[in-house]
Amino acid sequence: MKAILVAMATVLVSLSMGAQQNISFREGKLVSPQVNNDRTVTFRVNAPKAKSVKVLADWEQNGGQGVMKKDKDGIWEYTTPQLLSEMYTYRFDVDGVVSIDPVNPFTRRDVGNVFSIFYVGGGVADEYQVKDVDHGQVRTVWYHSNTANADRRMNVYLPAGYGKTDNKYPVFYLLHGSGGDENAWLELGNISRIMDNLIAEGKCEPMIVVMPNGNFGKQAAAGETSENLSYKPVMTNFLAHYKDGLFELAFPEIVNYVDATFNTIPDKAHRAIAGLSMGGMHTLMITANYPDMFNYIGLYSSGVDFTLIEKGEVPAYANFDGKLAKLAQTNPKLYWIACGSADGLMQANRQLMERMTKNGLKYTFHESSRGHLWSNWRQYSLMFIPQLFK
Amino acid sequence: MKAILVAMATVLVSLSMGAQQNISFREGKLVSPQVNNDRTVTFRVNAPKAKSVKVLADWEQNGGQGVMKKDKDGIWEYTTPQLLSEMYTYRFDVDGVVSIDPVNPFTRRDVGNVFSIFYVGGGVADEYQVKDVDHGQVRTVWYHSNTANADRRMNVYLPAGYGKTDNKYPVFYLLHGSGGDENAWLELGNISRIMDNLIAEGKCEPMIVVMPNGNFGKQAAAGETSENLSYKPVMTNFLAHYKDGLFELAFPEIVNYVDATFNTIPDKAHRAIAGLSMGGMHTLMITANYPDMFNYIGLYSSGVDFTLIEKGEVPAYANFDGKLAKLAQTNPKLYWIACGSADGLMQANRQLMERMTKNGLKYTFHESSRGHLWSNWRQYSLMFIPQLFK
Numbered sequence: 001m002k003a004i005l006v007a008m009a010t011v012l013v014s015l016s017m018g019a020q021q022n023i024s025f026r027e028g029k030l031v032s033p034q035v036n037n038d039r040t041v042t043f044r045v046n047a048p049k050a051k052s053v054k055v056l057a058d059w060e061q062n063g064g065q066g067v068m069k070k071d072k073d074g075i076w077e078y079t080t081p082q083l084l085s086e087m088y089t090y091r092f093d094v095d096g097v098v099s100i101d102p103v104n105p106f107t108r109r110d111v112g113n114v115f116s117i118f119y120v121g122g123g124v125a126d127e128y129q130v131k132d133v134d135h136g137q138v139r140t141v142w143y144h145s146n147t148a149n150a151d152r153r154m155n156v157y158l159p160a161g162y163g164k165t166d167n168k169y170p171v172f173y174l175l176h177g178s179g180g181d182e183n184a185w186l187e188l189g190n191i192s193r194i195m196d197n198l199i200a201e202g203k204c205e206p207m208i209v210v211m212p213n214g215n216f217g218k219q220a221a222a223g224e225t226s227e228n229l230s231y232k233p234v235m236t237n238f239l240a241h242y243k244d245g246l247f248e249l250a251f252p253e254i255v256n257y258v259d260a261t262f263n264t265i266p267d268k269a270h271r272a273i274a275g276l277s278m279g280g281m282h283t284l285m286i287t288a289n290y291p292d293m294f295n296y297i298g299l300y301s302s303g304v305d306f307t308l309i310e311k312g313e314v315p316a317y318a319n320f321d322g323k324l325a326k327l328a329q330t331n332p333k334l335y336w337i338a339c340g341s342a343d344g345l346m347q348a349n350r351q352l353m354e355r356m357t358k359n360g361l362k363y364t365f366h367e368s369s370r371g372h373l374w375s376n377w378r379q380y381s382l383m384f385i386p387q388l389f390k
Numbered sequence: 391m392k393a394i395l396v397a398m399a400t401v402l403v404s405l406s407m408g409a410q411q412n413i414s415f416r417e418g419k420l421v422s423p424q425v426n427n428d429r430t431v432t433f434r435v436n437a438p439k440a441k442s443v444k445v446l447a448d449w450e451q452n453g454g455q456g457v458m459k460k461d462k463d464g465i466w467e468y469t470t471p472q473l474l475s476e477m478y479t480y481r482f483d484v485d486g487v488v489s490i491d492p493v494n495p496f497t498r499r500d501v502g503n504v505f506s507i508f509y510v511g512g513g514v515a516d517e518y519q520v521k522d523v524d525h526g527q528v529r530t531v532w533y534h535s536n537t538a539n540a541d542r543r544m545n546v547y548l549p550a551g552y553g554k555t556d557n558k559y560p561v562f563y564l565l566h567g568s569g570g571d572e573n574a575w576l577e578l579g580n581i582s583r584i585m586d587n588l589i590a591e592g593k594c595e596p597m598i599v600v601m602p603n604g605n606f607g608k609q610a611a612a613g614e615t616s617e618n619l620s621y622k623p624v625m626t627n628f629l630a631h632y633k634d635g636l637f638e639l640a641f642p643e644i645v646n647y648v649d650a651t652f653n654t655i656p657d658k659a660h661r662a663i664a665g666l667s668m669g670g671m672h673t674l675m676i677t678a679n680y681p682d683m684f685n686y687i688g689l690y691s692s693g694v695d696f697t698l699i700e701k702g703e704v705p706a707y708a709n710f711d712g713k714l715a716k717l718a719q720t721n722p723k724l725y726w727i728a729c730g731s732a733d734g735l736m737q738a739n740r741q742l743m744e745r746m747t748k749n750g751l752k753y754t755f756h757e758s759s760r761g762h763l764w765s766n767w768r769q770y771s772l773m774f775i776p777q778l779f780k
Contacts, residue, residue, distance in 0.1 A: 021620045025502030025612070049441065049485040092489075095439040099482075099489040105502045106613050112415030112495045114504075118619060129618045130610075135541060137531040142550075151525060160532075163651075220520075222415070222495065228519045229496050229508060230411045261553075 023118060025105050030075070032103050033090075033118045041080045041118065043090075045102065048074025050094050057090035058373060059083050064090075085123025086375045087190065089115035108187050109222075110374075111179035111233070124379055126197075128190040133200035134160035138192055140182075142220075143212075143257040147250035148241075153213055153220035154254070155182050156262065157192050159199055159206040168263045170389040171208045173254070173294075175275030175282050177303070178235040178242070181221035182213040188374050194381055205389045207272075208262055212254050214275070214282055217241035235278075243308060245316025248285040255293065272388045274298030274336075276377045277345075281305060284352070285316050288323035291330045298336045298384045300377050304348040324359035334387055335363040338380045342371035413508060415495050420465070422493050423480075423508045431470045431508065433480075435492065438464025440484050447480035448763060449473050454480075475513025476765045477580065479505035498577050499612075500764075501569035501623070514769055516587075518580035523590035524550035528582055530572075532610075533602075533647040537640035538631075543610035544644070545572050546652065547582050547599040549589055558653045560660035560779045561598045563644070563684075565669030567693070568625040568632070571611035572603040578764050584771055595779045597662075598652055602644050604665070604672055607631035625668075633668075633698060635706025638675040645683065662778045664688030664726075666767045667735075671695060674742070675706050678713035681720045686778050688726045690770045691762055694738040714749035724777055725753040728770045732761035 021035040032044040043055050045068065053076040055066040061081045068076035089108060091098050100107055101116040108117050119125045136159045142151040159169065174191065176184040185191045191209060198204040213220055215233070217240035222231040234240040241247070259266040273294045275283040280302025287297050305317075312318040335356075339349045356363055366383065368376050411425040422434040433445050435458070443466040445456040451471045458466035479498060481488050490497055491506040498507050509515045526549045532541040549559065564581065566574040575581045581599060588594040603610055605623070607630035612621040624630040631637070649656040663684045665673040670692025677687050695707075702708040725746075729739045746753055756773065758766050 021618070023619050025621070025623065029502075045487065047485070047487045050487070051439065094484065094487050095437070097435065097437045097440070097484050097487075097492060099492045100504060102487060102489045105499050105504055106619050107497060107499070107504050109495050109497070112419075114490060114495055114497050130614055130616050132616050135532045135543075137529055139527055139529045141527040142525045153525075224520060226520050226522050228411070229413050231415070233415065 021118070021121075023104050023106065025103075030103050032101055033116075035118055035120055036079075039082045039085075039120050039122065041083060041088075041120065043068065043078050043092075043101065045076050045092055045094070046074060047076055047094055050076065052093075052095055054093040055080075055090055056093055056098065057088055058375070059086075059088055060370065083120045085120050085125040087117060087119050087125055087128050087378065089117050089374075091115055110188055124382060127194050127382060128378060130193055131197055131200070133196055135196050136160050136192060136199075137162065138186065141261070143254065145250055145253050147246060147253065148216060150219050153182050153224060155186055155211040156258070157195055157209040157211075158262070159195065159208070161206070162208075162263065166263070168265045169206060169208045170270035170272070171210060171258060171262075171264050172296075172385070172388060173210045173212070173271070173273040175212070175214050175273070175279030177275075177277030177279050178215075179233055180276075180279075181215065181218075182211050183221050185209075185211045189378055189381065191381065194378070194385070198382075198385060204386045207389060208258070208264060210254070210258050214247055214279055215241070216244070216247040216250070243281075243305065243314070245285065245314040248282055248289060248316045251286045252290065252293075268292055268295050270295075270389060272296035272298070274300060274384060275302075276300040277303045277372065287332070288320065288327055289316055291323070291327040295332050296334045296336075296388050297332055298334075298380070299338070299349070299352075300380045300384075301339050301343050301345055301372055302337070302349055302352070303345060304352045306348060306351060321355065321359055324356060324361050328359055328361040335361065336366070336384055336387070337363050338366040338368060338376070338383070340368050340370045340372065340376050342369070343376075345372065411508070411511075413494050413496065415493075420493050422491055423506075425508060425510055426469075429472045429475075429510050429512065431473060431478075431510065433458065433468050433482075433491065435466050435482055435484070436464060437466055437484055440466065442483075442485055444483040445470075445480055446483055446488065447478055448765070449476075449478055450760065458482075473510045475510050475515040477507060477509050477515055477518050477768065479507050479764075481505055500578055514772060517584050517772060518768060520583055521587055521590070523586055525586050526550050526582060526589075527552065528576065531651070533644065535640055535643050537636060537643060538606060540609050542603055543572050543614060544600060544602040545576055546601070546648070547585055548652070549585065549596040549598070551596070552598075552653070556653070558655045559596060559598045560662070561600055561648060561652075561654050562686075562775070562778060563600045563602070563661070563663040565604050565663070565665030565672050566601070567665075567667030567669050568605075569623055570666075570669075571605065571608075572601050573611050575599075575601045579768055579771065581771065584768070584775070588772075588775060594776045597779060598648070598654060600644070600648050604637055604669055605631070606634070606637040606640070633671075633695065633704070635675065635704040638672055638679060638706045641676045642680065642683075658682055658685050660685075660779060662686035662688070664690060664774060665692075666690040666770075667693045667762065677722070678710065678717055679706055681713070681717040685722050686724045686726075687722055688724075688770070688774045689728070689739070689742075690767050690774075691729050691733050691735055692727070692739055692742070693735060694742045696738060696741060711745065711749050714746060714751050718749055718751040725751065726756070726774055726777070727753050728756040728758060728766070728773070730758050730760045730762065730766045732759070733766075735762065
């Protein structure tokens with residue numbers, strides 16, 4: 001009985017933390033979404049002439065779908081089941097036209113689509129939002145790559161207080177997936193807020209976070225190159241330096257630029273690297289080719305491509321076992337692998353761990369629920385970053 | 391005849407500069423918008439069940455409206471008249487639901503709404519896009535305001551090469567309107583591309599551009615404060631430091647932070663300031679209250695509020711004539727006023743110019759076409775910035 005009361009109290013406390021958020025930029029306008037105190041979320045859209053309206057989203061329940069119902073004034077409404085704390089993306093399907101929520105001004109682009117967003121608080125998503133803590137700064141800078149023969153863009157998070165003293169900081173390199181870019185970890189990963197909050201709460205060391213662009217055939221994110229709005233992502237074109245290993249082999253250019261430009265501690269003990277999906281493959285191959293560079297390695301839902309590895313035609317991916325064995329000898333302090341149970345890449349990740357064991361390379365594995373989703377990559381960050389530079 | 395041939399050749403050259411842009415992130419998807427070589431633009435949306443589809447945009451012809459027509463496959467299409475070179479924003483109205491173009495991944499938030507965007511090249515908009523030139527960097531930083539008792543956010547553009555030498559730079563302070571924020575000049579004004587391009591073409595001096603947040607009751611842009619997505623803009627709440635003059639009076643806090651943080655030339659001869667709409671009122675009042683601070687002053691479609699000025703209750707706005715007369719004595723090198731002929735604020739701007747003349751303050755006036763629009767503010771920047779620090 002006592003245990004039940006404690007459990008209930010815990011539920012009540014965490015429910016009260018998920019305070020209601022009404023998204024409506026202008027007073028008097030329709031509110032949508034409305035994040036209710038019980039962690040359900042109500043969506044509304046004014047579409048009197050529509051025949052059918054659905055919400056299409058990335059929560060787990062009912063496959064993220066909700067059928068909206070119309071009232072007498074033509075306002076369609078739908079309330080979700082209780083949702084776990086997270087940042088969610090969604091769109092409305094109005095008679096087959098799929099687009100953002102017309103009254104929610106907050107959106108994110110993910111690959112080629114734009115989504116409306118909201119947060120359900122009272123848990124992990126509290127770390128994704130802005131709190132009244134000291135804020136770090138973000139710099140959008142261009143470094144020169146001799147290998148690519150181009151200036152290329154990266155985003156750099158510097159912790160609060162950076163530059164006010166001569167303090168030098170460890171560096172965490174954080175890589176995006178295919179379809180992403182140097183903005184992805186800021187916009188979809190909410191990484192500057194996560195860093196501000198974890199540092200303010202004493203949960204991680206103050207550190208620099210470097211987010212380069214991993215599409216080596218591109219200089220920067222979609223719309224930020226001289227292709228401008230005619231930009232096509234590299235993953236639609238296997239000739240455009242997609243999986244040719246050049247990004248991985250040229251990675252010391254990025255590390256050298258960062259060490260020359262920022263107040264870093266420029267040694268292996270103070271360098272970490274992680275990446276999601278394609279960025280996980282990049283992380284695997286960068287650390288395999290440069291075994292003395294990073295002490296902390298994270299693969300998030302890694303897009304390990306054993307077909308390319310076994311072919312061995314790409315220099316960066318050749319002699320895979322030998323490289324893993326050599327990395328094992330340098331004894332990195334943490335090799336952390338995470339994947340969702342519903343992720344199609346789980347099998348390749350299990351195969352990778354077998355290869356690591358065979359080559360004497362130790363790792364820690366975290367299996368989460370869900371699939372190939374940003375919710376996993378944000379939550380992996382909350383787990384991985386506190387382990388760095390301790 | 392020869393004159394006609396020259397004129398025709400000029401038209402052909404500038405048409406060929408407006409090269410076709412097909413916006414379609416993934417191959418094989420519907421293309422929309424398609425910017426045609428003749429500077430017309432074709433929009434498409436797949437909506438077989440819709441009864442009526444319109445384009446709602448900010449070009450001048452037909453009030454920016456276009457009625458789309460459906461083909462046998464349910465694809466609606468509309469082609470605009472020939473458009474002038476600019477960046478345009480638009481949405482689709484599908485049976486009364488107004489939202490972004492579902493297949494165009496490029497959007498901008500303006501006040502509380504999200505719009506799809508595109509560019510028509512071959513003119514001013516070429517300066518708004520990314521070219522193969524050296525790029526400056528952008529820093530998103532927080533300064534402390536003692537007056538607001540808060541950390542507040544600003545964006546700072548630093549020209550290419552900044553920090554590689556001990557070079558010191560002049561500073562241009564650039565202010566947004568009500569409903570805008572510290573991101574507005576970057577996202578809607580395209581100012582980092584304008585600066586990169588003007589500097590690369592030798593059309594302006596290399597300079598630092600500082601974009602603070604002018605909503606003094608807010609710490610940062612919508613979604614970037616601890617209100618998170620429940621953010622309401624200050625202009626919906628006259629108690630939230632909207633037009634109370636505190637932003638203007640506290641402006642030396644920003645200048646002091648910038649001079650202490652960046653490689654600036656910290657004197658009047660190397661400082662410029664301009665603002666649009668509410669930011670024009672801010673610029674007017676900052677320079678009136680601090681007559682020794684800026685040598686170059688720009689008011690873009692300035693929201694001059696003579697009701698508040700005549701009331702004289704707000705300290706920053708009191709003794710207006712005396713302050714203008716004092717500013718006249720300091721003899722600023724350039725006082726540049728611009729307004730669109732269709733702008734409702736034209737009358738207040740004319741009244742302002744009369745007051746300036748009465749108080750001996752010289753100015754240059756530029757009357758453009760159009761109204762209270764970003765197209766004007768971007769084009770004013772192309773005119774104002776080359777005049778600075780010469």
